Amino acid sequence: MKNGFRQSMAWLHTWTGLLVGWLLLLIFMAGTASYYRDEISRWMRPELPRSTVSSDVAAQRALTFLQHKAPQAESWNITLPSPRNPAMRMFWRNPESMVKPPAEGEKRRRGGGRFGDATVDPNTGNEVSARETRGGDFFYRLHFDLHYIPVLWARYLVGFCAMFMLVAIITGVITHKKIFKDFFTFRPDKGLRSWLDFHNVSAVMALPYHAMITYTGIVTLMFMYLPWGMNKAYPNDEAAFYSEAFARMADVEGPGEGSATPVPIQQLLDSARREWKGADVGSFVVSRPGAANAVVDVYQRDVRRLSSDAPSLRFNAVTGELVQASPVPGGATQTRGVMYGLHLAHFADWGLRALFFLSGLVGCLMVASGVVLWAVKERPKHAKSGRTGFGLRLVDALNIGAVAGLPIAFAAYFWGNRLLPLELAERPAAEANVFFYAWGAALLAAFLWPKRLMWAAQLYVGAALFALIPVVNALTTHAHLGVTLLAGDWVLAGFDLMMLAFGAMLAYCGLRMQRWQPALSAAEKKKRQAAAAAAAAAKPPVPAEASA
Structure with missing residues (x-):
């Protein structure tokens, strides 16, 4: 450590930024790309058609497809098309009795064969044969799960880097006495001074964003980093904690009983829109499809809603009656949902999303210029020793x-x-x-x-x-x-x-x-000036006759 508070903060800022700077750059770049993960996913599956039908028509076609594809499933999960993601994605869960063990020498399917999925064209209701890819979800998972290493280790490592980043931001603010003046100062072609100016400008230009995205990134995984309170209050029922803490409806349990004809899905979606005063539907889940006790959970689309926690409604699939609504979240739940929502930015329209993306790029430049700045500072010291x-x-x-x-x-x-x-x-x-x-x-x-x-x-x-x-x-x-x-x-x-x-x-x-x-x-x-002066002094004077 250095003498003096500000010097100590400068030392801490340098080393907290340098030690994790390269991994932070990967996290920042992948996270910045994630703002457009739906658009990236669509580009990476060019076979997907654009949707030209309403959500209600798409929902009915999804149910028709699932009635033929997975009639015995315990539940159907349908994500409706949106302007950013034109295809319908659906998942279903098969009963355990239908799961067959893999044959000898055959590779076991992901999920043990109990889960199925499909991508359907909402215009026709037919399954789309599109290339397999993780698309933009690869970058989304990369920025907090990394790759090739266990997820738990990766998330602890990313959290460690995020804490270092937060310390670097705070110490950077403390270190720069003229932080706002430095924002308007850039001196090109000045070596170390230019790199320092560039680092200062990129740091201050989006400082609120840098602090927000770093802190909310830590908050998203806070129950993994600090699980002791949850373990103490809910020692044997972690699912109950998440249902209560995140204002979720309880999971549907029990088998289907009898059979009955469900009401049209459009009726349930219209009821949900009325309850939400016009907010649109993003997805729905049919539990015990085809049974007399079937229910449909409808989830609100996460557009123009700051919190990431989507309100949901549960309807009786046969009568259309509203059975249950998601609990009204408390203050702590709302705070956590808003912080998570700020980090994901699903609420942002195209202009605000572009601003988040540009701020993320500026954050990448800040991290990159920081690690380069250390090398630029150190180089003159090594030049003196000649190696x-x-x-x-x-x-x-x-x-x-x-x-x-x-x-x-x-x-x-x-x-x-x-x-x-x-x-x-x-x-x-x-x-x-x-x-x-x-x-x-x-x-x-x-x-x-x-x-x-x-x-x-x-x-x-x-x-x-x-x-x-x-x-x-x-x-x-x-x-x-x-x-x-x-x-x-x-x-x-x-x-x-x-x-x-x-x-x-x-x-x-x-x-x-x-x-x-x-x-x-x-x-x-100074060395070159002295050499030039010595050379000028050693040069013989020109005779006056020659000059005449």
Whole structure:
């Protein structure tokens, strides 16, 4: 630690940011991409059609499909199409008596064969044959579950990084006495001073967002990090705690009894809209379908609602009577729901979502400039000794592999979606492997040659990969810019255009890095001035006759 409070905070800010900076950059980049995970998922499944029917028609077609596909299921779960996600996604749970053990040598199905799922075209009610992919959900899960390691360990690791990030934000505010003045100050081509200015601007520009997204990220997993109160109050019934704490209706239990004809689903959806004063329906669950005691749980769509906790209603599927509504949440539940909702930003319209996305990009720049700034500060110390130490070489390699290498991995993930065979087994896992293979290659190259030209090379590679994504899309699908722009499909067209924009931005950064020359230190400037003065003094004077 350093002498003085502010100096101690500066030391703490430096090391809390540096030690987890590279993993934080991955978390920030994946989390920022998650704001458009529905749009990413749609682009990655170009076979999905756009919905042209109402929610009521789509709901009825979903039930017709499930009555033929899974008539004996214990429950049906249907997510209705939305402007951001045009296809219907449905799941069902089969009775245990229907689950058959895998044959000898056969791989056991995920969920043990008890659960089924399908994607249905709401326009026709038929199942859509679309490529298997995790789409944008890969980035969503990556930013708090990471990959290849147990989920529990990953979430503790991400929480640890988030706490370090929160400490770095607080200490950064304390350290900068002129924080608001620094926001309006940027001095280009000044070496260390320029990097510090850039770090300050990127930090202050979206400071409320940085603090909010970090704190609410910790809150989303607070019951995993601090489980003791829940374990004490509900030692043997964790499900009861979540039902009460999150204002949820109790699960439907017991088998179906008899059989009866249900009321039209449109009647139940209209009743829900009246109860919610016009709010739309996002999904519904039919428990004990076809039975005389069947019930339908209807969930509100999470649009323009700050809290992530969706109100729900339970109807008798045969009579249409309202049986139960989700409990009115208390103050603590509402607070937690709002914080979780702020983190996910499902309430945001297109303009506010774009602002969240830009703030996330600024956060990525803040983290990236922070880890680079440490290396820029340390380099003059190593230059005096005439050799680069292990610590600086390690940080240089990690900086290149994370800051310039991660964009390569993101672009490679989209390339994998278009180029991997459609019939490939475990295709979603293969796409994720492409992401990490590309990132691993970038990290390896950075460790082998952690020089300035490697920065430029990887930035150019990332630029080319992003810029060529629309080309690869046009060569492999019919959902390219020539079609989507004319059809006014701005979700698919906007994705391709953003890829071009990212490619141009990375190409500009690569050009700047290629031409960048480090600013001279004060000692080097004095040394060169002294050498120039000595050379001028040693030069013989010109005779007056010669000059005449």
